[in-house]
Amino acid sequence: MGKRDKRKKNNTNPFAQRKRDKRNNEENGQKRDRRSEPYVEIVRENESFFKYYKQQGIVPESDWETFVKSLQSNLPTAFRVTGCRGESERLLDIIKSEYFEEYFKHASGEGEKIEKPFALPWYPGELAWQLQLSRKDIRRSEVFYRLHNFLIAETNAGSISRQETVSMIPPIVLDVKPHHRVLDMCAAPGSKTAQLIEALHAEMEEKKELPTGLVIANDIDNSRCYMLVHQAKRLNSPCFMVTNEDSERFPDLQMTNKASGKSENMQFDRILCDVPCSGDATLRKNPDIWTKWNPAHGTNLNGVQFRIARRGAELLTVGGRLVYSTCSFNPVENESVICRLLRESEGALELIDASDLVPGLKFSPGMTKWELSSKDMEFYSDFSQVPEKYHTIIRPQMFPPENVHNLNLERCMRILPHQQDTGGFFVAVLVKTKPMPWEKSQEEEKLVPQRKKRRLGGYKEEPFVFFLGDEDIFQSIKDFYTLRSDFDPCCLLTRCHTGKKKNIYFSSDAIRDIVQLSGDRVKIINTGVKVFVRCDNKNMSCAFRLAQEGLPSVNEFVGKDRRILLERDDLVTLLQNTDPTKPPRIEELSQSTQDRITAVTPGSCVLEYREEKLQLTLVGWRGTTSLRAYVDQSETVHMLRLLRADLSKYEVNKFRKAEEAEKTNAAEQEGTEKEAEEEETVKEEMEVDQEEKKT
């Protein structure tokens, strides 16, 4: 009887049982308190790992030691500056002149050999940097506290993304353009998704137009989908949607064919399959993998990886590009999957060499020879050698096929840690030259009886209700903000059918089309950026104020009657104000700003600041006697930084703070001890007094 049958018979799920046992133990007070246990450094070795990859020959013999040594060391930190925001140039200037300078000054002062941060040569516009410091180095050393604060604050503001160097490669070779329909099939937590959104918007920033394309980020894990929502929120893209589906069976979405006006199955121009994997190429970042690694992890994932990639290939338009990537070294999760995909595509897919998009990146070519291994570390180069007991785990299609040399597998990129001091990664770029053999044309598809609409079980998201355009609310918004006549109200949506609308969101035309045509086929978790928020203020004839996160989407449409151009110092005054009960008074601002304010009636407005290489736009509130900025703290800090204003209020040195807290604690402790002593003395004195009285 197989393991699974036994399980069925006993009707207990061992994983659930383990969870139950753990919970019971915790309830009985047997929870292991790890805090009291001494910290044990992970031993960065695993004999099976070494044996397996030596056998696979993933690096030449002569590189083996360097490869292992690199894997055993900590990973350098890397980050990207968000490219699609106009401020990237200024921010980059500040990073180089302030933070990197300071980093050198301190580090060289300590007599250490310090390696310079460097811009990744293959990342466009010098926007991605690698620091020769691990995250722990930055977090734990006082000399880097300003750099650390900077990284955290600017990440929150969406101006930078802390992302592993190698993880930036798949979105680059996907080569996204503003008109592309992009699907990120396994997207959470979303660092690559953010890059895809940036690429979609990159060229449109200057034109001040929205891209006509879109990005759909999908993940099977519902809770991880909210990480995607969070990630994307920092980028404020109305051309973005999060869905929660199993990518092996990602549903056919509908869209309107612009030429015919009819709806049809949607196909994507770009698809990223950053599939679930064993993750052994992240050993430098996740050293705990050393303790658990075994070859079965990779073998067990081969099936799901293939099925996701195959569905991706079906959803890809002819001429479109699909990137398959993993953070695993294992050929069974990499070349083996690509091989099967190429074979089953019968020439519909072609592996391409995309190295021109990452100039200067060092990598090894894809492998054409690999073996399968069982958990007991026996190796098989052919299915005929596999013992029957492993036939359900090791499958014939996992081995290299006979025609392996015709498949151009060497065009795959294997990025190895020792090649440029990074993590490892596998990337394959495929283009579709014709429909997959089993795909039906749109015409044939129509003849197939439609599958019943799926019941979206456990689906609790609020509905996405688009405006029809004749809503009174829209008219009042249009009048108050003197919106340009080409603003399309049908791209506005709310999350409720009835009742008072609290927030109004904005989605691009392409996203609206999909939501309206496919909302009942796909679990949509989130879409749209908040543009208006209800604020029933008696000073305003319109019940909605502007929202900062949606301002980039509607800014171009807001009329001049609701815009105030500010002088630099006035903007700094507004941003430095942290007391909401005492906003800066108009009379405190410069005369030129005051003159412009008088032309604007009280209520929500757009505040603008312009200099040669910097333009800032933010939501403000013009009161009868005051003016305030309506931005959150991370955006405030970001703007003050760009204006090179004083940030000391926000520069918390956690080391000093901890020291001070310790001193205060010590003083308090001393004080408490003293008080206790005094109390005791008083008590003693009172007792003596009582005794004396008695006598």
Ligand SMILES: C[S@@+](CC[C@H](N)C(=O)[O-])C[C@H]1O[C@@H](n2cnc3c(N)ncnc32)[C@H](O)[C@@H]1O
């Ligand atoms: C390697 S991670 C993706 C990392 C992500 N692309 C990034 O850059 O942040 C793999 C993701 O695939 C998701 N996943 C696993 N199986 C899936 C499936 N069948 N369909 C969709 N997503 C899946 C997991 O929940 C996980 O979030």
